[in-house]
Amino acid sequence: MWTEVEVMIDNRRVPGGPQTILGPAGCGPDVAALDEVADATIITLDEKDERLPLLLNLLKERGIRWFEKRRDRFTDEELQAARLLVMEYWSLEGKIFAGPRVGTKYDMSEACGRCGAGARQTSALVVEADELRHLEGRRAAATCYEDMLVDEKLAGALAESGATGLEFRGVFAAFEKRGHFQLPYRQLCATHVMPRMSPRSTGIEVSQPCPCGRSCLMTYHRTPARLAYRAADVADIRDVNVTWEWYGYSKYNGDVYDSVLPYPLFLVTPKVWRIYRDAGVTGFDWLPIRVVDA
Numbered sequence: 590m591w592t593e594v595e596v597m598i599d600n601r602r603v604p605g606g607p608q609t610i611l612g613p614a615g616c617g618p619d620v621a622a623l624d625e626v627a628d629a630t631i632i633t634l635d636e637k638d639e640r641l642p643l644l645l646n647l648l649k650e651r652g653i654r655w656f657e658k659r660r661d662r663f664t665d666e667e668l669q670a671a672r673l674l675v676m677e678y679w680s681l682e683g684k685i686f687a688g689p690r691v692g693t694k695y696d697m698s699e700a701c702g703r704c705g706a707g708a709r710q711t712s713a714l715v716v717e718a719d720e721l722r723h724l725e726g727r728r729a730a731a732t733c734y735e736d737m738l739v740d741e742k743l744a745g746a747l748a749e750s751g752a753t754g755l756e757f758r759g760v761f762a763a764f765e766k767r768g769h770f771q772l773p774y775r776q777l778c779a780t781h782v783m784p785r786m787s788p789r790s791t792g793i794e795v796s797q798p799c800p801c802g803r804s805c806l807m808t809y810h811r812t813p814a815r816l817a818y819r820a821a822d823v824a825d826i827r828d829v830n831v832t833w834e835w836y837g838y839s840k841y842n843g844d845v846y847d848s849v850l851p852y853p854l855f856l857v858t859p860k861v862w863r864i865y866r867d868a869g870v871t872g873f874d875w876l877p878i879r880v881v882d883a
């Protein structure tokens with residue numbers, strides 16, 4: 590395992606352009622990439638890379654604000670040996686907009702009345718047609734609510750593998766004047782909810798505490814997210830699971846179709862990771878959970 594640091598700088602806030610920072614810091618195209626949508630430069634370095642403190646010092650000296658995120662990286666051998674892997678989508682191409690405000694339907698009878706955690710999807714997934722570019726050329730992707738999408742061939746491979754805890758739903762694009770049209774994708778859904786994670790999990794913070802205790806959690810960008818579960822918690826896992834905790838921003842006033850809902854994280858076994866790997870899927874982070882005594 591090693592820890593990777595991602596530094597994002599707004600190109601518009603750098604006098605003379607980002608190269609005035611990248612050059613002196615020795616950060617070439619091997620570690621620096623342009624995010625054209627955000628007009629930002631993203632520099633990715635190993636935490637132990639000697640260029641990292643140089644880069645951060647230059648930004649600080651010149652009064653340039655930056656966004657920093659740290660995450661753990663693992664070898665294939667470490668991923669294969671894990672009990673469960675947190676599955677996160679991070680592609681620079683972005684996530685497609687979906688959810689209740691686009692037309693996906695939910696049962697809120699067992700959800701928290703304040704934050705919406707526990708909402709149960711009851712319809713096919715509806716995504717915003719104007720953002721279909723986020724799916725172009727991708728075997729797998731995710732929505733802004735971390736709904737996992739796979740193309741039909743990958744869905745078939747997952748189904749044929751006998752992966753447990755797995756269901757699929759159809760995916761439709763919502764066009765303003767032409768209605769809904771089915772896409773050649775399937776939504777990957779989990780039937781098993783994990784117990785509460787261990788309090789020994791780190792890199793997790795609560796942005797807006799809710800009395801239900803189930804949301805609205807965030808991963809703390811400057812500290813790698815490291816989820817932990819007790820040994821008893823992983824005794825009855827499936828190949829596809831979701832967390833009891835819900836993450837992200839919440840805006841819920843009782844009208845689900847005018848809401849921003851939090852979402853659970855997907856936890857999958859290495860069996861699922863291998864299927865994605867063998868299919869050449871990119872754009873995902875795979876983070877092993879830790880198994881602890883308490």
